[in-house]
Amino acid sequence: MAERENQLDALRKHAAGVLPEFKGTVVHDYWKSYYHYKCSHALCNARHLRDLTYIHEQMGQPWAEEAIETLLSIKEGVEAAKAAGSATLAPETLLGFERRWDEIFAKGYVANPDPPPPKKKKRGPPAKGKARSLVERFDHRRREVLAFMHDFDIPFDNNLAERDLRMNKVKQKISGCFRDTGHSEDFCRIRSYICTARKNTTGAFEALSGLFQGHPAMSAAPE
Structure with a gap:
């Protein structure tokens, strides 16, 4: 068996001649090690669709289904614009999608409030759970999640x-x-x-x- 390495060491070794000099956009699965590099970042929405499907079907949270529908609607809108020879979405279309996205993660926060403080103090931040973590990613990393909507050269997924x-x-x-x-x-x-x-x-x-x-x-x- 080939040797095992931790994520960051493996990335530094095998991508040493590429990522440090890369000036484009890396589309990835929110692997934290990629953020050590100063290129632009976008997040894979195929992964988000899988996570949202789990949250909707297994955890019964309706906002996740709305997020799936919105991501797919944006994808269809981008593909239609490309087919029509456009390089961007119309400003009113962009604004509409942005507003829908605001509404979705606002509902996600309501469905997944801050966890209560632990009874016994432990090292590190309290566990938030899969759904809450995804809501925060959609909020704090929204530009990376929706990068494909703003730049047609960036794919929907990796x-x-x-x-x-x-x-x-x-x-x-x-x-x-x-x-x-x-x-x-x-x-x-x-x-x-x-x-x-x-x-x-x-x-x-x-x-x-x-x-x-x-x-x-x-x-x-x-x-």
Whole structure:
């Protein structure tokens, strides 16, 4: 089995040549370690939809269903605007969505009030629970949650990146785990190169052929 590392150490090691210099927007699952980097951040709404579904179905909180409907409505609005050749939503549409969002997390606060102070003083802040934590994220990180609404270059979720990683899990299930860290890193480098080439409209065969001929496929330079 390849060595285990804590989250931040692993991120610093494996993303050392990318994230510190990255000037764009990272879409992630609110993994706190990403906030050590000074790039822009956006939050994955596929994850939010899963969390909201749990809060609605298992905890019986109606505001969560409203949040699901609103996120999907915004997504549909953005897709319709893109299809029409627009680069932004109309100002009145943006204002309407912002107001709906204000109403939703206000209801979330009512359904999930501050927890009572603990009878015995313990280290650290009191536990808030899944629903309250999500409400606070929607409030305090609203710009990151709704980033896709304000900037059409930012995706609704990070599912594309997760699909790129899925092959690693498939290999582990089919061929067993990696026994050597170097081999697992080589596998990830190869997969990363092929996935990046495809995103830049270069096929896998063409990218690998160019690589062996000394002409690797290069990603588009940032504007």
